[in-house]
Amino acid sequence: MNKRWLALLLGCLALALVAAGCGGGGDDNGGGGGGSGDNSTPAPSASGGGGSVTMKDIKFNPSTVNVKVGDTVTWTNDDSVGHDVTGDGFKSGSAGDIQGGGTYKHKFAKAGTFKYRCTVHPGMEGEVVVK
DSSP states (O other), rough: HHHHEEEEEEHHEEEEEEHHHHHHHOOOOOOEEOOOSOSSSSSOOSOEEEEEEETTEEESSSEEEEOOOOEEEEEEEEEESSSSOOTEEOOSTTOOOBOOOOEEEEOOOOOOOEEETTTTSSTOOOEEEEE
């Protein structure tokens, strides 16, 4: 009977570690805070425009966000696992570093299409189109 309890305890511990995600502390460019609700509409930034993306159900929503040069995009983790935002020229921090309720912000200074992904979750990808 003791071996059975030990196996059950180890199984629960392993499940708890998986559920905790892959992250540590916050992000290195943006600051905590949370977000909920419909984040598909642009979020205001210091320059008066921007966009917002939620991370939920292992997806970026919307997967494509359109902003103007100089705008800031804010990613908010509304999921129960850690995520990150990694693109060419911008990175939120370590893999899975944005925990539930955390955010990451990046200001786009030039026009172009910037693809990004979560390095923890294959297929979790998005893009920012800057005009």
